[in-house]
Amino acid sequence: MNLAETPRQHIDRLWARGRALLGTETAIMGGAMSWVSERNLVSAISNAGGFGVLACGSMGPDLLAAEIEATQALTDRPFGVNLITMHPELDALMDVCQRLGVGHVVLAGGLPSGVAIRRLKDGGAKVLCFAPATALARKLIKLGVDGLIVEGAEAGGHIGPVSTSVLAQEILPEVADAVPVFVAGGIGRGEAILSYLEMGASGVQIGTHFVCATESIAHPNFKAAFIKANARDAVPTVQVDPRFPVIPVRALRNKGTDAFMETQRTVIARHQAGELDQKAAQLEIEHFWAGALRRAVIDGDVETGSLMAGQSVGLVREEQPVRVIIDTLIAQAEAALASRAIPATPGATAPRTAPPEPVA
Numbered sequence: 001m002n003l004a005e006t007p008r009q010h011i012d013r014l015w016a017r018g019r020a021l022l023g024t025e026t027a028i029m030g031g032a033m034s035w036v037s038e039r040n041l042v043s044a045i046s047n048a049g050g051f052g053v054l055a056c057g058s059m060g061p062d063l064l065a066a067e068i069e070a071t072q073a074l075t076d077r078p079f080g081v082n083l084i085t086m087h088p089e090l091d092a093l094m095d096v097c098q099r100l101g102v103g104h105v106v107l108a109g110g111l112p113s114g115v116a117i118r119r120l121k122d123g124g125a126k127v128l129c130f131a132p133a134t135a136l137a138r139k140l141i142k143l144g145v146d147g148l149i150v151e152g153a154e155a156g157g158h159i160g161p162v163s164t165s166v167l168a169q170e171i172l173p174e175v176a177d178a179v180p181v182f183v184a185g186g187i188g189r190g191e192a193i194l195s196y197l198e199m200g201a202s203g204v205q206i207g208t209h210f211v212c213a214t215e216s217i218a219h220p221n222f223k224a225a226f227i228k229a230n231a232r233d234a235v236p237t238v239q240v241d242p243r244f245p246v247i248p249v250r251a252l253r254n255k256g257t258d259a260f261m262e263t264q265r266t267v268i269a270r271h272q273a274g275e276l277d278q279k280a281a282q283l284e285i286e287h288f289w290a291g292a293l294r295r296a297v298i299d300g301d302v303e304t305g306s307l308m309a310g311q312s313v314g315l316v317r318e319e320q321p322v323r324v325i326i327d328t329l330i331a332q333a334e335a336a337l338a339s340r341a342i343p344a345t346p347g348a349t350a351p352r353t354a355p356p357e358p359v360a
């Protein structure tokens, strides 16, 4: 750290490119969470100096338009919209974003097409995409994305196989000079934010930590489950048979996750008995979780609903306003920096630790 600057100035220098891309005070993105990241949480994150992202999920164009307009009524600050690339009405959703002047679109759920990226950019939006590997990060940069999100397996929701720390080491040195990169997955303290910024990230994306924000509309049962949970309770869904693939989702273990295992075994047994063909069996497995996140987040069914949560859930101890969450993260990063600073003695440039004794 340059001794002429305060810890906050240092952090602002580290995430300057992220802030410039997002147009925010801090380069902390509130990762879109289906059902949770609606107008209230998104506007609260943006109003507190972060960057809220609306989760479109399975909404159609009219619902999305209403949610964008409601968010715009609650904040004058920038926020983004997360669109799932395999949504059947993706084109219409992109048109809604353009018509309503959404400045940033995050494309999630698979590699987006160059056509989709170009269309959004031609409409004036900045485009951010998830990069699960260096080769894909390079490909997305060639396709013209403005920023990348690198999300590791510690995260809540749909996950890849590689941890955040390894992905960050793999991808940041290769592409962080080309576009701003935001690291996501398992971030629950400011020291972690600082370390990823020092590795070359331009910002971070956080989901789990914002679920229990006062402004989040998640059901009290959902928040209580988060506050009670430890890191080890947030586990990926398990696939019991390689012939029937299951996209891993990290969520708190409950009766639903146990029942999912049982359902897979029963469905596979019915397939083996000739009752169901391969396709029907796969569909039955995939449909198990239909509506399950909504049931947990909105209706408060924490027994059989899906409690999607990242491992950082163990660091969530209480319900707090978004502003307190963001300020606490920044204070932790600042304290970590301050603890490294050399006491200012005029004329002295002493190293922080004594040099090693020469070996005889």
Ligand SMILES: Cc1cc2nc3c(=O)[nH]c(=O)nc-3n(C[C@H](O)[C@H](O)[C@H](O)COP(=O)(O)O)c2cc1C
Pocket (backbone or CB within 6 Å): 030, 031, 032, 033, 034, 036, 055, 057, 082, 108, 109, 151, 154, 155, 156, 157, 158, 184, 185, 186, 187, 205, 206, 207, 208, 209, 307, 308, 309, 310, 311, 312
């Ligand atoms: C309940 C929940 C729902 C999520 N839904 C989505 C989603 O709809 N689209 C998406 O791109 N990511 C989704 N995510 C991932 C978040 O946007 C974010 O990248 C992730 O939570 C970051 O990791 P963390 O949970 O460790 O903070 C979801 C995460 C959670 C916990």
